Amino acid sequence: MKYCLLLCLTLFVTPMVFAQETIAYKxxxxxxxxxxxxxxxxxxxxxxxxPSGVSQNSFxxxxxxxxxxxxxxxxxxNKAIGVGLGxxxxxxxxxxxxxxxxxxxxxxxxxxxxTDYSKNKFYTYVIELPIEFRWRTSTPTEYDxxxxxTGFKLGYQFxxxxxxxxxxxxxxxxxxxxxxxxxxxxxxxxxxxxxxxxLYYGLNTLFDDAQINNENLDVSEIKIGIMFYIL
Numbered sequence: 001m002k003y004c005l006l007l008c009l010t011l012f013v014t015p016m017v018f019a020q021e022t023i024a025y026k027x028x029x030x031x032x033x034x035x036x037x038x039x040x041x042x043x044x045x046x047x048x049x050x051p052s053g054v055s056q057n058s059f060x061x062x063x064x065x066x067x068x069x070x071x072x073x074x075x076x077x078n079k080a081i082g083v084g085l086g087x088x089x090x091x092x093x094x095x096x097x098x099x100x101x102x103x104x105x106x107x108x109x110x111x112x113x114x115t116d117y118s119k120n121k122f123y124t125y126v127i128e129l130p131i132e133f134r135w136r137t138s139t140p141t142e143y144d145x146x147x148x149x150t151g152f153k154l155g156y157q158f159x160x161x162x163x164x165x166x167x168x169x170x171x172x173x174x175x176x177x178x179x180x181x182x183x184x185x186x187x188x189x190x191x192x193x194x195x196x197x198x199l200y201y202g203l204n205t206l207f208d209d210a211q212i213n214n215e216n217l218d219v220s221e222i223k224i225g226i227m228f229y230i231l
């Protein structure tokens with residue numbers, strides 16, 4: 001009889017213990033949570049301040065990815081500073097011919113009526129340092145929220161190359177010294193849950209001390225697209 005009572009007591013108490021543990025586990029809330037530690041973006045790239053006659057053609061794209069350290073600055077943790085490190089790969093299709101003559105980089109405008117070519121583009125590869133002020137409506141238990149992130153992005157262009165396919169001959173240039181290695185600009189990301197509008201507005205020129213038709217080539221970048229944030 002004693003063993004029967006002990007068995008019944010065990011069968012009765014054990015589920016209560018596990019139930020209490022489950023309730024206790026579910027009630028734990030991460031009061032020190034952080035948001036959006038990784039980012040992945042796709043953009044349409046525009047050349048700003050183009051000189052007369054220069055135009056873009058086809059689709060100019062960019063891919064951006066990296067990691068950001070999210071550092072909340074208030075008790076609710078819906079405001080934060082984000083500092084990160086990432087990589088940006090960019091392509092530009094255009095009619096601005098970048099070539100070399102006697103080891104000197106020259107710029108000219110391709111005339112579609114006079115020159116037969118199928119490709120003329122350049123690529124840039126940039127290490128990025130984004131710095132953001134972050135506002136969001138998230139809570140420790142709410143993962144569907146609005147966000148507005150504004151900031152500044154500093155970039156170091158560690159490589160570039162150009163490709164030309166057409167008459168009189170095809171050619172490719174690597175690491176053209178006319179490109180400005182230092183790039184920086186303002187950023188804005190805003191959206192709900194997964195989908196976020198993203199804007200980058202370059203504050204300095206893409207080329208360093210470059211001229212076309214005796215005029216300074218003060219072209220800068222504007223990137224418009226979508227940014228995905230991942231915890």
